[in-house]
Amino acid sequence: MSILKKIQLRYFIEIAYNGKNYFGWQRQPEQISVQQVLEETLSTLLRKEIKLMGAGRTDAGVHAKQLFAHFDFDELDNKDEFLFRINSFLPKDISVKNIFEVKGDAHARFDAIEREYEYLISLGKDPFSQDFAFQINNKPDVDLMNKAAELLLHHKNFQCFSRSKTDVKTYNCTIVKARWEAKNNRLIFTIAADRFLRNMVRAIVGTLLDVGHGKTTLEDFKAILNSKSREEAGASAPAHGLYLTKVVYPEVLLI
Numbered sequence: 001m002s003i004l005k006k007i008q009l010r011y012f013i014e015i016a017y018n019g020k021n022y023f024g025w026q027r028q029p030e031q032i033s034v035q036q037v038l039e040e041t042l043s044t045l046l047r048k049e050i051k052l053m054g055a056g057r058t059d060a061g062v063h064a065k066q067l068f069a070h071f072d073f074d075e076l077d078n079k080d081e082f083l084f085r086i087n088s089f090l091p092k093d094i095s096v097k098n099i100f101e102v103k104g105d106a107h108a109r110f111d112a113i114e115r116e117y118e119y120l121i122s123l124g125k126d127p128f129s130q131d132f133a134f135q136i137n138n139k140p141d142v143d144l145m146n147k148a149a150e151l152l153l154h155h156k157n158f159q160c161f162s163r164s165k166t167d168v169k170t171y172n173c174t175i176v177k178a179r180w181e182a183k184n185n186r187l188i189f190t191i192a193a194d195r196f197l198r199n200m201v202r203a204i205v206g207t208l209l210d211v212g213h214g215k216t217t218l219e220d221f222k223a224i225l226n227s228k229s230r231e232e233a234g235a236s237a238p239a240h241g242l243y244l245t246k247v248v249y250p251e252v253l254l255i
């Protein structure tokens with residue numbers, strides 16, 4: 001008598017989290033991470049060890065309004081019930097917003113074609129955004145920062161904004177959007193690209209703020225881009241103002 005083995009299906013889950021209490025997305029040897037909490041919760045709920053592959057790695061303290069990860073499991077009978085149950089198990093600062101089946105070879109990281117981040121700046125002291133926006137007292141020149149940001153769209157190698165000790169095959173990225181917007185008492189920087197290097201967005205924000213405050217000229221910014229040296233760029237903006245807001249996939253992955 002043969003025993004039929006259950007077919008493993010691949011699922012994408014859409015996640016959002018407040019990164020304040022976590023040392024980033026990726027599992028850490030001695031620190032709590034979002035990936036660890038989700039994997040342990042899923043393993044408990046599904047009564048099987050679950051391993052997640054995320055679309056990317058956010059640093060410690062960085063938030064995500066949308067991040068996808070995939071895992072393999074048997075067919076889920078009721079996805080609505082699954083969402084309710086897993087969100088009941090998870091802490092309040094992590095939520096699973098959606099789950100859907102994808103093709104068996106779909107990959108949350110390698111199949112993503114675009115990622116978008118936002119960086120929030122509060123102009124002045126705001127007790128309600130101290131954990132979710134970088135607070136500064138002097139408003140920078142937004143028009144000048146947008147002129148510098150425009151240069152990012154015409155550049156490829158972003159080694160100057162990459163964390164020094166990182167193992168990557170290429171520093172090339174294709175940035176398709178980089179724009180500052182002033183709204184009420186806030187500045188919002190939106191940037192989208194096919195991929196990002198570690199610490200890249202925060203380094204870009206810090207350097208653009210130097211431009212806006214007159215510490216760095218547009219010519220200096222061009223020189224920084226061409227230098228391929230992290231030491232030439234400005235200091236990284238704090239993590240708590242950064243949000244991963246969108247990850248885009250080709251529709252062909254869906255079943």
